[in-house]
Amino acid sequence: MLNYIWFGMIVLSVICAFFNGRLEALSTAVMEGSQQAVELSFSLLGSMCAWLGFLKIAEKSGLTELMASAFSPVIDRLFPEYKKEKAIKGKICMNLAANFLGLGNAATPLGLSAMEAMAKKNREEGPTRGMILFVVLNTASIQLLPINMAVMRKACGSLAPFAVLPEIWVTSLASLLVCVLFCKFLERGKGPWNK
Amino acid sequence: MEQIGAAALPAILGAILLFGFCRGVPVFDTFLMGAKEGVASAIKLLPTLIGLVLAVTMVRESGLLELLCEAAAPVTEALGISPEIVPLALLRPISGSGSSAYTMSLFHTFGPDSETGKIASVLSASTETTFYAITVYFGVCRYKKLYYTVPAALLGDMAAVVGSVLTVRWMGL
Known part of the structure; x- marks a missing residue:
């Protein structure tokens, strides 16, 4: 899938730039893009190390397991195949909690660690239902207080930076519900992800 | 409100550390063990990120986005x-x-605080960077097939677009 998307993005950009006369801008974009990626990796490296370090402490002390059992009613329903995998459930919990609290920097490292743990258990060629649902949840937003957005609005002169909070809650909840229902519907059908 | 955001991170870190320390976990050694795993994951991600950011900047600079907007206009x-x-x-x-x-x-x-401004706020805040999440999350475990991941995620994004317009029109103003 990503093969096609990546191919499409690049080929269409080249064709489009050719007809728009933006080929020069495109060649700088290639160089800048790869440079930006390295910068991004380095900033990610920092937050990865820091957060995985703290995650290890939380795991060793039993804190993640405590969280996993506290959120079991929700997690077990979303990820039934990992019902008995306390370590994986703990990592999933930590990622979802970081997302909920709006700690984007923490959510990615914690989520990657959960993905690696799920991949280790998986013997199939493709991802499991749980892995798919987990990634889809991470593409939706489940943030309680969108602080960044409020800060942006305030910086641009908004008189009520938090006025759109109910709208954001309703919209993100609706989008999240659509994602989960779609995944759960497909999980029922026949497919290689159900092996 | 902003103070809450600023306080959340230190409070959580403090709680994790304190809990571990009270339970007798060698906190610094454990931190280092975890951090070491972070290095490997981050290095593993570098090629994925280069491929992704490259394609995204190319789409942005080529004018493809404007073209798609025109196509989507009707x-x-x-x-x-x-x-x-x-x-x-x-x-x-x-x-x-x-x-x-x-x-x-x-x-x-x-x-x-205009209608367009509010819709933009709601839309930006109620979705995440979908393709970044998909490529990065599947980048660490290298699966070729993603099955229904992309359609599910995009359906959620579409729901957010419709939802942001509807909620701002019906709930606010």
Whole structure:
């Protein structure tokens, strides 16, 4: 899938730039893009190390397991195949909690660690239902207080930076519900992800 | 409100550390063990990120986005979505920094408390950078097939576009 998307993005950009006369801008974009990626990796490296370090402490002390059992009613329903995998459930919990609290920097490292743990258990060629649902949840937003957005609005002169909070809650909840229902519907059908 | 955001991170770190320390975990040694795993994961991600960011900057610089907006115009007009929101809806799933910059420009043009400004706020805040999450999350475990991941995620993004327009029109103002 990503093969096609990546191919499409690049080929269409080249064709489009050719007809728009933006080929020069495109060649700088290639160089800048790869440079930006390295910068991004380095900033990610920092937050990865820091957060995985703290995650290890939380795991060793039993804190993640405590969280996993506290959120079991929700997690077990979303990820039934990992019902008995306390370590994986703990990592999933930590990622979802970081997302909920709006700690984007923490959510990615914690989520990657959960993905690696799920991949280790998986013997199939493709991802499991749980892995798919987990990634889809991470593409939706489940943030309680969108602080960044409020800060942006305030910086641009908004008189009520938090006025759109109910709208954001309703919209993100609706989008999240659509994602989960779609995944759960497909999980029922026949497919290689159900092996 | 902003103070809550600023306090959340130190409070959580403090709680994790304190809990571990009280339980007799050798906190610094354990931290280092975890951090070491972070290095490996981050290095593993570098090629994925280069491929992704490269493609995203190319799409942005080539004018492909404007072309797609024009192509989508009849559909979005029929749905009552204003033309200024369409680029944001297309940009949001592929580029976090790009969509933030575009939201800022909408705030400057229309004002953050206008209808367009509010829709932009709701849309940006109720979705994540979909393609970044998918490539990065599947980048660490290298699966070729993603099955229904992309359709599910995009369906959620579409729901957010429709939801942001509807909620701002019905709930606010």
